[in-house]
Amino acid sequence: MSRLIRPVLAAAILLAPLATSVQAQDSRGTPVYGSVRLSSGFTPDPHKLSVTAGGAIDASRVNATGCIGQIGGNPDYVLNYTAGEMPLYIRATSDEDTSLVVRDPQGRWQCNDDTNGLDPEIGFENPRSGNYAIWVGAVGGSSVAAELHISEISEGTGASAAIDMSAQANFGEIILRSGFTPDPHSIEMTAGGNIQAASVDGSCAGFVSSSPDYEVTYRDAGNFPLTFAFTAKADTTLMINGPDGSWYCDDDSGGNGNPRVVFSDASDGVYDVWVGSYSGEMIPGRLTISEVQ
Numbered sequence: 001m002s003r004l005i006r007p008v009l010a011a012a013i014l015l016a017p018l019a020t021s022v023q024a025q026d027s028r029g030t031p032v033y034g035s036v037r038l039s040s041g042f043t044p045d046p047h048k049l050s051v052t053a054g055g056a057i058d059a060s061r062v063n064a065t066g067c068i069g070q071i072g073g074n075p076d077y078v079l080n081y082t083a084g085e086m087p088l089y090i091r092a093t094s095d096e097d098t099s100l101v102v103r104d105p106q107g108r109w110q111c112n113d114d115t116n117g118l119d120p121e122i123g124f125e126n127p128r129s130g131n132y133a134i135w136v137g138a139v140g141g142s143s144v145a146a147e148l149h150i151s152e153i154s155e156g157t158g159a160s161a162a163i164d165m166s167a168q169a170n171f172g173e174i175i176l177r178s179g180f181t182p183d184p185h186s187i188e189m190t191a192g193g194n195i196q197a198a199s200v201d202g203s204c205a206g207f208v209s210s211s212p213d214y215e216v217t218y219r220d221a222g223n224f225p226l227t228f229a230f231t232a233k234a235d236t237t238l239m240i241n242g243p244d245g246s247w248y249c250d251d252d253s254g255g256n257g258n259p260r261v262v263f264s265d266a267s268d269g270v271y272d273v274w275v276g277s278y279s280g281e282m283i284p285g286r287l288t289i290s291e292v293q
Helices: 002-022
Strands: 035-039 047-054 077-082 088-093 098-103 109-112 121-124 130-138 143-151 173-177 185-191 214-219 226-232 236-241 247-250 260-263 269-277 283-290
Touching: 088 098, 088 130, 098 121, 109 121, 130 143, 185 269, 226 236, 226 269, 236 260, 247 260, 269 283
Parallel strands: 035 077, 047 130, 173 214
Antiparallel strands: 047 143, 077 130, 088 121, 088 143, 098 109, 098 130, 185 283, 214 269, 226 260, 226 283, 236 247, 236 269
8 A cells, every 4th residue: 555655645745846836926927917018208108007906926925025915926917118218117006005016127026015105116217128027916905906007207296296497308408599490499299297287386287297398598589579389189288487487387378278388578598398288197299489479
């Protein structure tokens, strides 16, 4: 009888590691909620996805700091990202306590639990291009409803966040002299951000970024008005800090939800321009600066 038992025991011993290996993260496994390709500057920002967080695996088994909660074997989502000059943020929001586990393109594991209250966030200040395998974990429960956000914008919102007038403009800067050509001067850019413009000045509306979107140095001011306008397919706003240090804002003066700010007696100096979106989403459009329109 002992000869019959030994092979069975040996088989059980051999199978034990195999059973354990099944309960492990497989970054190359088929993602539960699919995948997406995003390039730096993507819109809308944030990219959002509803998921069910949780799973049968204890995230603490991942060889990285701060990994907690329950996750599944395959990734919930895979981001194929083409990096630019923007940072990359991966977040989850939920009415319950959630966590994040991410395997980046370099094969490194990163985890987070409570960066934003009970909501997790993992940021990459200098992200690499490639695949980001993402798990959304449930802390203290087997599964919870959650929303995954992928963004290039810092999370700070409302009056607690602040604009930085000294920061480099998102879409560059230019020197324009009165009588400039071509007129209008125009530039393609993306409106929006996570800061409430009203927290800067009560007459302003929409959501703007921390940094100015464009910086205009105007010289040799003459008898022409200087007009700033933005056109897009959605409702946008303008917030401009003029050479006198005052704020000039507009929502719909350009018609069709487009903003327009006119300096009828323009003076020499720096005009820092923020283009906001009324909804908070990132909206592509065109900024124009003119002395004749």
